[in-house]
Amino acid sequence: MTTDDPSDDIPPTGPSLADPETARTLRAAARELADIAGVMREVSVHATGALTAGAVPGALHRAPGAALRAEQALLHAVTNRKGLGYALAGGPAGTVGAKLGSVLGARSLAVSVMTTSLRLRIAAVTLDNPELAADPVLARLNEAVAADREIEAARALYALVKDRGAARALTAIAPVFGEILALRALLDENPLNDHTAWMIASGSAAATADPVSGVSNLAIALLDVGGGAARRVQADPPERRRLRETGSLLDFLTNIGVVGTTGRVLIQTVTGPDGVERHVVQAPGMRPGNPDNDSPGDLLGAFSSTLLDSAPYSRSLAKAVADYGIPEGAEIALVGHSAGGSAVMTLAQDPAFASRYTITHVVVVGSPVDFKRPATETTWVASVANQHDIIPSLDGQGAGNCFDLHPDWYVVDYTDPTHEFPACHAVEHYTANLAVDLPEAREHIDAKLRPYHGPATRSQLYRLYDDEPVPEVVRRGVAVAPAVTRAATASGPVELPVRCDDGYALTAYFVADAQAAAGLLGGRASAVRLGGRAVVAIHVSDNRRTSLGAYAEVGLAVLVAPPGGRGTPRPPSWRALLPRSPRADRVGSRFTDVLVNTELSRAVAEEVFGHAASLGTVRVEAGAGAARVEAVAGGEPVMSLAGTLGPGLPVAAPVAGRSLVVYSDRDGVPVRSSLQWRGTRRAHPSPRLRLAVARSEHPFARHLRDLGLDGARPILCLVAPARRSRRGAAVPLTLPAPPADPPADPPTDPSADPPTDPSASAAAPDASSDVSEGP
Amino acid sequence: MPAHQRVIAAHAEALDADAEALTGCAARLHALAARLRSDAAAPPWLFDTLNAHITACVVASADLAEVATRLHVYADLLGDEEH
Numbered sequence: 001m002t003t004d005d006p007s008d009d010i011p012p013t014g015p016s017l018a019d020p021e022t023a024r025t026l027r028a029a030a031r032e033l034a035d036i037a038g039v040m041r042e043v044s045v046h047a048t049g050a051l052t053a054g055a056v057p058g059a060l061h062r063a064p065g066a067a068l069r070a071e072q073a074l075l076h077a078v079t080n081r082k083g084l085g086y087a088l089a090g091g092p093a094g095t096v097g098a099k100l101g102s103v104l105g106a107r108s109l110a111v112s113v114m115t116t117s118l119r120l121r122i123a124a125v126t127l128d129n130p131e132l133a134a135d136p137v138l139a140r141l142n143e144a145v146a147a148d149r150e151i152e153a154a155r156a157l158y159a160l161v162k163d164r165g166a167a168r169a170l171t172a173i174a175p176v177f178g179e180i181l182a183l184r185a186l187l188d189e190n191p192l193n194d195h196t197a198w199m200i201a202s203g204s205a206a207a208t209a210d211p212v213s214g215v216s217n218l219a220i221a222l223l224d225v226g227g228g229a230a231r232r233v234q235a236d237p238p239e240r241r242r243l244r245e246t247g248s249l250l251d252f253l254t255n256i257g258v259v260g261t262t263g264r265v266l267i268q269t270v271t272g273p274d275g276v277e278r279h280v281v282q283a284p285g286m287r288p289g290n291p292d293n294d295s296p297g298d299l300l301g302a303f304s305s306t307l308l309d310s311a312p313y314s315r316s317l318a319k320a321v322a323d324y325g326i327p328e329g330a331e332i333a334l335v336g337h338s339a340g341g342s343a344v345m346t347l348a349q350d351p352a353f354a355s356r357y358t359i360t361h362v363v364v365v366g367s368p369v370d371f372k373r374p375a376t377e378t379t380w381v382a383s384v385a386n387q388h389d390i391i392p393s394l395d396g397q398g399a400g401n402c403f404d405l406h407p408d409w410y411v412v413d414y415t416d417p418t419h420e421f422p423a424c425h426a427v428e429h430y431t432a433n434l435a436v437d438l439p440e441a442r443e444h445i446d447a448k449l450r451p452y453h454g455p456a457t458r459s460q461l462y463r464l465y466d467d468e469p470v471p472e473v474v475r476r477g478v479a480v481a482p483a484v485t486r487a488a489t490a491s492g493p494v495e496l497p498v499r500c501d502d503g504y505a506l507t508a509y510f511v512a513d514a515q516a517a518a519g520l521l522g523g524r525a526s527a528v529r530l531g532g533r534a535v536v537a538i539h540v541s542d543n544r545r546t547s548l549g550a551y552a553e554v555g556l557a558v559l560v561a562p563p564g565g566r567g568t569p570r571p572p573s574w575r576a577l578l579p580r581s582p583r584a585d586r587v588g589s590r591f592t593d594v595l596v597n598t599e600l601s602r603a604v605a606e607e608v609f610g611h612a613a614s615l616g617t618v619r620v621e622a623g624a625g626a627a628r629v630e631a632v633a634g635g636e637p638v639m640s641l642a643g644t645l646g647p648g649l650p651v652a653a654p655v656a657g658r659s660l661v662v663y664s665d666r667d668g669v670p671v672r673s674s675l676q677w678r679g680t681r682r683a684h685p686s687p688r689l690r691l692a693v694a695r696s697e698h699p700f701a702r703h704l705r706d707l708g709l710d711g712a713r714p715i716l717c718l719v720a721p722a723r724r725s726r727r728g729a730a731v732p733l734t735l736p737a738p739p740a741d742p743p744a745d746p747p748t749d750p751s752a753d754p755p756t757d758p759s760a761s762a763a764a765p766d767a768s769s770d771v772s773e774g775p
Numbered sequence: 776m777p778a779h780q781r782v783i784a785a786h787a788e789a790l791d792a793d794a795e796a797l798t799g800c801a802a803r804l805h806a807l808a809a810r811l812r813s814d815a816a817a818p819p820w821l822f823d824t825l826n827a828h829i830t831a832c833v834v835a836s837a838d839l840a841e842v843a844t845r846l847h848v849y850a851d852l853l854g855d856e857e858h
Contacts, residue, residue: 022816029817032807036800040835043793047839050786050846059779059853066849070783073842083835109831116824123818 026124031403033117034202040110041198045090047078048097085109111186114201118179118186121401125175129387129415138172141180174388174421178401203403228296228315229465230323233264243459246270247280247452249445252335253365253431256284259461263296265317265340267324269458272451278331278360279324280452281317281347284427285338285366285391296343296466313343316464318353324460326357333361333452337427338391341367341383348374348381361449365430368394370405382410382445386433389425410448412441485729489603495547497726498604503543504622505677505723506629508641508689508714512536512707517558520592520703524670525560525663528587535559536707537589538641538691538714540629541723542620551598552618554631554639555611556703557589560663588661588672593700595631595638609673609730610666612699622721627689636694638701643689645717648682663733670733677725684717780853787846794839801832 051074060067078087086106088097126132133139141156173180178200185197235243242258244251247270259266259282266282296312326332334344341364347353348362354375362374365384368391374381383406385392416424416437423429434442446453485496517527517534527534539555594605594613605613616633628642660675693701693710704710808825811817 022814025811025814026816029807029811032803036803039796039800040832043796043835043839046786046789046793047842050790050842053782053786059783059849062779063849063852066845066852070842070845070849073838073845077835077838077842080834080838083831083838085831109828109835112831113828116821116828120818120821123816127816 023124023127026120026127027401030117030120030124031203033113033120034403037110037114037117038202040084040087040108040113041089044078044084044087044108044110047074047084048088048090050074051078051088083109085112107187114198115183115186118183118201122176122179122183125179125387129175132172132175135172141173174390174393175415177390178393203401203405228312228317228319229467230265230316230320230462231465232323233461233463235459235461245456245459247272247449247454247456249335249363249442249449250431250435252280252282252333252363253337253427253434255282256335256337256340257427257431259284261285264461264463265320267320267326267460267462268456270452270456271454273454274451276331276451277457278333278452279321279326280333280335281321281344283313283317283334283336283340283344285336285340296464311343311346312466313339313464314346314350316466317343317347318350320462320464321353321357323462328356329358331358331360331451333363333449334359335361335363336367337364337430338366338425341365342369342372345369345372345374345381348372348376348379351375354379360451363445363449365427365434366391366425368392370401373406380410380448381406381408382412382448384412384430384434384438384441384445385414386424386430387413387415388421390421391425410444412438414438414441487604487608487729489600489607491600491603494600494604494608496608497728498547498608500541500543500546500677500723500725502545503541503720503723503725504620505542505718505720505725506540506620506622506627507718508538508540508687508691509716509718510536510538510691510707510709510712510714512709512712516706516708519706521558521560521590524665525558525590528559528561534707536709539589539591540618540620540627540641542618542622548601548604549598551596551601552620553594553596553601553605554618554629555591555594556700557591557662560588560590588663590663592703595633595700607666609662609727610664610671614698614700622719627717627719631700633696633698633700636696636698638694638696638698639704640692640694641689642692643687643713645684645719646686646688648684648719651681651683651718662730664730666730671730672733673727673730675725675727677720677723679720679723681718681720681723684719687714687717689714689717780850783846783853784850787843787850790839790846791843794836794843797832797836797839801829801836804829804832 051071057067057071078084085108087108087110089108089110137156182197182200185194186201239258242254243266244254247268255266255268261284265284268280268282269277270280271277296316321332334348336342336344345362345364345367348359349372353359359374359376359379361380361382363382363384366386366389367383369383383392414433414437416433434445486493487496511530511533512535514527514529514532514534517536521527529535535558537557537559539557540553542552544550591611594602594611595616595618596602596605596613597616597618599615602613602615605611614633616631616638619628619630619632621628625646625648626642626644628640630640630642631638659677662673662675664671664673691704691709691712691714693704695701804825808822808829811821
């Protein structure tokens, strides 16, 4: 199906046998039902508000009979199975009530009507894809999901995967993927995914959470931070030969295929038929591999480009465009595939970029862009999506979308005979479809791109980065092996680096009161902020075999910008929390309290590393998927952290080296040390642990209370069940001289250069002296 | 008008309007069912489902109208007490 200006002719799209008019009727009905469900939900919110706001019982003593009769009628109205159903909604009490209802499987009328809307959407897609109905296993799955027969749905899905394999099963349900997920989420007992399901079903916004688990995609996207950076790179000779030297839709898509998912983009200048030079930004999709590498086109980048209004991918694209030297006001076409399409659309909706250049066209293939809109109304947008490609539906709207979200866009939503996912997502597959199966769509887009038809007079590849890349010399410095030294402590001499050959480590990150964190730091460092809150970590380790003997410790640290940094520190990146990248030297930890269970380890913490350390008992119990940590000092409990860790995912290859940068003061001198370790690590993004702080006057407990962490749950946990580590001597920091003039605030302009980060100079002196590659 | 009475009267009016909105929903569902009845592609399960929604709408509308009436009575009693 294609749409453009309503008056335009709609070209046929490939070999689909659908009756577009009938499917359109069902989609229109689904849209109307979604609208009606929205009205019902509003009504439910009002009724819940009247019930829970307190006004009715507030004057109970003055007219008790009338008040009770009104309360009773209200309660009946929002719980009547024959009417509004279990309809508590909106406001804090309504939200809790709705979640409770979801757990109990009690539905509201609004949800029932929305369910009918989703079932109609599936029926409409089935008309476009008759194989969905002809396939008995798939039909069984659809029916079970729609009828809320959970076990039967699970069995049908299992049968589908067993029969076809995971890839083909995904291919089979791809056209109705979003609808099935939304149906499941609306009808299951998990209250966390209801909001996302409603957004998908009502077409009101991009799905900001996983509709199965309810885990927030937006939270994941927000971890993708960085100002963006771009560096010119040369194409290798075979690539250069394959890059097209003319401008057309197929040429641009072919170029994207040549550049590949390598973290690079291509900018070309073409001379149009009118002799005017125009420019084309060509952005490939997600770079495979580590979910968070130094490229903005990684998995996190795919989430952030889809869900956020500005992301490292689009910011680095803007920097590439600025470096390329496109004159202000010049005409630009943005072409992208997959996450690259989301990124170019994000760039197009940036008012600053759109006012600097004339964005004439945005063409995206296989991209989730339904909830994006260019800043300039005159920008012409084309979106091409294969109904069997799941990626374009990651924002929640796929083939079954019944909402006319972009009446002014040219939308090509088609099926082809092969439709194997993930093969159908490849840019080469889209290019072939447009060349062979969709000639009219291709001609339509090419007609619009006519000003860009002509010889390419300049081509430049850029490698994109989340942030300014760390110079190689600094990177290499981190790898220099340290010399073994000895240090004297009150408890005897120790050998440095301190070595641990076997240990368990748990790091729990919390957000905490920013003022309290600043107070703890006492002006010696600036706490990194996340949404206006400070980020603190509780580091727990049970060091079973170390050069200091066996000991356990628990420490409270505030994440800080490097000493000598200026301005408001940036939010921590995912990599800063998983300190593995070369940029680990930018964000460090400052321990405010350390509790250890041996005198020697206390002396080393205090005298060698400059931490306020005390002696006590630290009990660490770690089981499968759970942890319990208790700290006791002077016979009194200080704190405990206990609970389940929730789902986890490996954060790096087991052999990868990692480091934690620690800033402290020793004898009044700022020092920096680095802890490096190896061992499998898992990240738990939705931990269920809870921190309990005892009513102790021990500074550790007092600081935790000041930070507002009593009863808090961590936002992220990292666990290494068998860690090897080394921690070298703390080295005095040489800080750069303060700037003569106060620096300007970081520019909001995405194409402007970021302020110079002084952390490299602060880190350099010790970077090569105290850390090693690890054992 | 005292604060409590004013708030309760506002709730009553809002719920009155909501009862009407639900009546409107029932009418829209009815019209939708009638439109789709002539469409051969409409799935067979649809009409029973729509009828159930229409019935629920009517019941919910009556529930809310009853609530509104009781809230109006309550608000009036509070007003009488003030005078």
